[in-house]
Amino acid sequence: MNKELKIFAVVAAFTLALYYGVEPYAHSQMHHHVEGQGLVYDGTADIEEASKEKEEAKKAFWGEVKTIAALKGDVAKGEAAFATCAGCHNDAAGDMGGVIPPALDHAGSLYDRNYLIALIKDPAMAMNTDHKFADTSMHPMGAIKSMMTDNQQIADVVAYLKAKKNGDVSPRDAYVESCGRCHANRYDKWTQVGFIPKTKSNIKTGQDIDNLKFQQEVAVQQGKIADYMGKLPPDLSMISRARSHHFLETFIENPQSQLHGTAMPRVGLSENGMHKVMEYLEFTGDPSKPAREAAGPWVIGFFILFTILAYLWKQSLWRDLH
Amino acid sequence: MARIENAKSIGEWLDQRIAIETLKKVMQTEYWIPKNINFLWAMGMVLAATFGILLVSGIFLLMYYNPSVDLAFDSVNYTIMTEVGYGWLWRHVHGVGASLVFLIIYIHMFTGIYYGSYKKGRELIWLSGMLLFVLFSAEAFSGYMLPWGQMSYWAGMVITNLFSGGSLEAYGLVEWIRGDYVPGQAFLTRFFMLHVLLMPLAIIGGIVFHFGTLRIPHVNNQDSEDFDYAEAAALYKAGKVKESKVIPFSPVFLSKDVFVMGVYFILFFFLVFYKFDFAMDPVNFDPANGLSTPAHIYPEWYFLWSYEILRPFSKDMGLIAFAIAQVIFFTLPFLDRSPNVAPANKRGFLFHMWFWLLLIDVLVLTFMGKLPPTDATFAMIGMVAAYSFFALWILLPIITLIEKKIKE
Numbered sequence: 001m002n003k004e005l006k007i008f009a010v011v012a013a014f015t016l017a018l019y020y021g022v023e024p025y026a027h028s029q030m031h032h033h034v035e036g037q038g039l040v041y042d043g044t045a046d047i048e049e050a051s052k053e054k055e056e057a058k059k060a061f062w063g064e065v066k067t068i069a070a071l072k073g074d075v076a077k078g079e080a081a082f083a084t085c086a087g088c089h090n091d092a093a094g095d096m097g098g099v100i101p102p103a104l105d106h107a108g109s110l111y112d113r114n115y116l117i118a119l120i121k122d123p124a125m126a127m128n129t130d131h132k133f134a135d136t137s138m139h140p141m142g143a144i145k146s147m148m149t150d151n152q153q154i155a156d157v158v159a160y161l162k163a164k165k166n167g168d169v170s171p172r173d174a175y176v177e178s179c180g181r182c183h184a185n186r187y188d189k190w191t192q193v194g195f196i197p198k199t200k201s202n203i204k205t206g207q208d209i210d211n212l213k214f215q216q217e218v219a220v221q222q223g224k225i226a227d228y229m230g231k232l233p234p235d236l237s238m239i240s241r242a243r244s245h246h247f248l249e250t251f252i253e254n255p256q257s258q259l260h261g262t263a264m265p266r267v268g269l270s271e272n273g274m275h276k277v278m279e280y281l282e283f284t285g286d287p288s289k290p291a292r293e294a295a296g297p298w299v300i301g302f303f304i305l306f307t308i309l310a311y312l313w314k315q316s317l318w319r320d321l322h
Numbered sequence: 323m324a325r326i327e328n329a330k331s332i333g334e335w336l337d338q339r340i341a342i343e344t345l346k347k348v349m350q351t352e353y354w355i356p357k358n359i360n361f362l363w364a365m366g367m368v369l370a371a372t373f374g375i376l377l378v379s380g381i382f383l384l385m386y387y388n389p390s391v392d393l394a395f396d397s398v399n400y401t402i403m404t405e406v407g408y409g410w411l412w413r414h415v416h417g418v419g420a421s422l423v424f425l426i427i428y429i430h431m432f433t434g435i436y437y438g439s440y441k442k443g444r445e446l447i448w449l450s451g452m453l454l455f456v457l458f459s460a461e462a463f464s465g466y467m468l469p470w471g472q473m474s475y476w477a478g479m480v481i482t483n484l485f486s487g488g489s490l491e492a493y494g495l496v497e498w499i500r501g502d503y504v505p506g507q508a509f510l511t512r513f514f515m516l517h518v519l520l521m522p523l524a525i526i527g528g529i530v531f532h533f534g535t536l537r538i539p540h541v542n543n544q545d546s547e548d549f550d551y552a553e554a555a556a557l558y559k560a561g562k563v564k565e566s567k568v569i570p571f572s573p574v575f576l577s578k579d580v581f582v583m584g585v586y587f588i589l590f591f592f593l594v595f596y597k598f599d600f601a602m603d604p605v606n607f608d609p610a611n612g613l614s615t616p617a618h619i620y621p622e623w624y625f626l627w628s629y630e631i632l633r634p635f636s637k638d639m640g641l642i643a644f645a646i647a648q649v650i651f652f653t654l655p656f657l658d659r660s661p662n663v664a665p666a667n668k669r670g671f672l673f674h675m676w677f678w679l680l681l682i683d684v685l686v687l688t689f690m691g692k693l694p695p696t697d698a699t700f701a702m703i704g705m706v707a708a709y710s711f712f713a714l715w716i717l718l719p720i721i722t723l724i725e726k727k728i729k730e
Contacts, residue, residue: 025689239607295411317574321574
C-alpha cells in the first residue's frame with residue numbers, strides 16, 4: 001500500500017506539473033498583462049500612450065476636465081440644460097452617423113462623473129478615439145462641443161445626471177444602454193436596433209413578413225455601424241467564455257490599452273456599471289452556472305460514497321489473498 | 323447440433339444455446355490476472371469506462387448538434403447549453419472526458435514502457451495500443467472541428483495544410499481532404515461523419531483487438547515476473563489463494579478496478595463541475611471566421627509535444643520530424659534490443675535514465691508547444707527538447723544492446 005501511494009504521488013506530481021505548464025503558465029505568457037486603472041478616468045493612461053504631437057493637447061484637455069470636476073453643479077439648472085441632450089438622447093432616437101444615441105435613463109449610475117464631464121467637453125477625447133477623427137470626419141456627438149461651451153453648464157448637467165438618472169439598473173439594461181448600440185447579443189435576442197419582437201408567420205405561406213422587416217432594419221443599421229466603425233463589432237453572447245474577466249474589464253476601461261488603434265470607444269463605466277455589464281455578459285456566456293453549482297456537490301458526494309463502498313468491497317475480496 | 327433439452331432456468335436455457343457458463347469462465351472467473359499489481363493496472367478499465375462515458379454523452383449531444391457551418395456554433399453554445407435539459411452537463415462531461423482520456427492514455431503508455439510490457443510476446447499489445455492512440459487522436463481532432471469556433475477552423479486549416487507535404491506542394495491532396503479550397507461545409511460534414519461514425523467504429527474494433535492481444539501473453543506484473551499461469555491458476559482453484567500468483571478477473575481484479583475508477587470519477591466530476599475551462603479553449607468561443615487568424619494557433623494539450631517537434635525545424639525537415647514523431651512509439655518493441663523483461667529501475671542505470679529523460683522531454687515539449695513561438699528563449703528550449711527527443715530514440719538500441727542480462 002505504501003508503495004502504491006508513492007507511485008500515486010509520482011503520477012500526481014507529473015500531472016500537476018503538466019497542468020501548470022499548459023494552463024496557468026501558458027496563458028500568462030500568451031497575453032501581455034495590462035493593469036487596470038481602478039475605473040478612474042483622469043487621462044493618465046491617455047497621456048502616457050499619446051504620441052509626442054498629441055501629448056500637449058491631451059494634457060490640456062484632461063487638465064480642463066479636472067477644473068470642471070472641481071466646480072459644484074446645480075441640479076435644477078442641469079435639468080434645464082439637459083434639454084439640449086434630450087434632442088438626440090431619447091427613446092425614439094434614430095441613427096446618427098452610425099450610432100443610435102442611447103437613452104440616458106441610467107447614465108448617472110452607469111457612468112463615471114469625471115468621464116461624463118470629459119464626454120460633454122470633447123466626445124472623441126473622452127472616448128480616446130480622437131485618432132479616428134483627426135482629419136475630416138467628425139464624431140457623431142461632436143456637435144456638442146459648440147452646443148455646450150460653458151464649463152459651469154457641463155458641471156450642472158453632470159450633477160443632474162448623477163442626481164436624477166441614477167436609479168437601480170438591471171444587468172440587461174446596463175448592456176443595452178452602454179454596449180448595445182454596436183454589439184448584438186443574439187443569445188438574449190438583442191440586436192443593435194432592439195430586442196427581436198415576437199411576430200407571427202402567415203400560416204398559408206409560412207412567411208413572417210414582420211420578422212423579415214425587422215431583419216432588414218437590423219441589416220441596414222449594422223451596415224451603418226460597420227461603415228462608421230470599420231467593421232461590424234462582434235456579437236458578445238459568448239464573449240465571457242472567449243476572454244478572461246480581467247481582459248474584459250481592462251479592455252472596457254480603456255480599449256486602446258489592449259488593442260491599440262481600435263475604433264471601439266471608451267464608455268466610461270462606473271464601478272456599478274462595470275459590475276452590471278459583466279454580470280450580464282457572464283449570464284449570456286455561461287447560463288448554466290446556477291444549475292451546475294446546484295448539482296455539483298450531489299454528484300461528487302455520490303462518487304465519494306461510491307468510492308468508499310468500492311473500497312470496502314475490494315478489501316473484503318483481497319483480505320485473504322496475502 | 324447441440325443437445326437442446328427442456329431448460330429449468332434462464333441460465334440453463336442460455337447455456338444450451340450460447341454456452342454462457344463457459345463464456346463466464348473464459349471472460350471472468352477464470353480469466354487470470356497477476357496478483358502482484360498496483361493501481362496503474364486499472365488504467366485499462368478506466369480508459370474503457372471513459373470511452374463509455376464519451377460514447378453515451380456523445381449520443382446525447384448528437385441529438386441536438388447541427389453540422390452546418392451556419393448553425394454548428396449556436397447549436398453547441400446556445401441550444402445544448404441553454405435549451406436542452408442538462409445539455410450543459412453532457413457537453414462538459416464530453417469535453418472533460420475527451421481531455422482526460424488522453425491523460426490516462428499517456429499514463430497507460432508510460433506504465434507499459436516502465437514495466438517493459440511491450441516485450442517478449444507482448445509486442446502486439448503495444449502495437450494495438452499505439453493503434454488505439456492514433457485512432458483516438460483522429461477522433462479527438464475530428465471532434466474538435468465540430469463546435470466550429472475559431473480554433474476549430476484554424477486548427478483544421480493548419481492540420482490539413484500539413485498534407486501538402488511542404489515542398490511537394492500537394493495542394494490537390496489538401497483540397498481533396500477538405501472537399502473545398504478552405505474549410506467549409508463539405509469539410510465540417512465529413513469530419514462530423516468521421517467523429518460520430520467511422521472513428522468510433524474503428525476505436526471499438528481497436529479495443530476488441532487490444533483486449534484480444536492480452537489473452538495469450540497475459541497481463542504483465544509489477545516485477546515483470548514470468549511464471550506458469552496454469553500452475554498458479556490450479557493453486558487458486560484448489561483454494562490456496564495465498565500461495566497463488568493469480569486472481570480471477572471477476573470479481574477480485576474488478577473490485578480493485580472499480581475502487582480506482584471511483585477515485586478517478588471524483589476527480590472527473592470535480593473537473594466537470596468546477597474546472598472544465600481547461601478542456602475548452604477560450605479561442606474556440608469566438609465563432610469561426612476565415613478572415614481573422616487568431617494570434618496563436620495551438621492544439622489541445624495532448625498534441626502539443628508533437629506540434630512542438632514540428633515548429634523548430636525548416637518547413638520540410640519539420641514535416642519529416644513530425645511524421646517520424648507520430649510513429650516512433652510504434653517501434654519501441656523493436657528498438658529495445660535488451661532481452662531483459664523487467665521494470666526500468668531493475669534494468670540498469672542507462673535504461674532507467676532513458677525512461678525518465680523521455681518522460682521529462684515529452685513534458686518539456688508539451689510546455690513549449692503552447693508558448694508563443696516569438697519568444698527566443700522558449701524557441702531555444704523547444705528546439706533542444708526536439709533534438710533530444712530524436713537523440714533518445716537513436717540511443718535506445720545502443721543502450722539496450724549494452725544492457726547487462728539480468729540473471730534469473
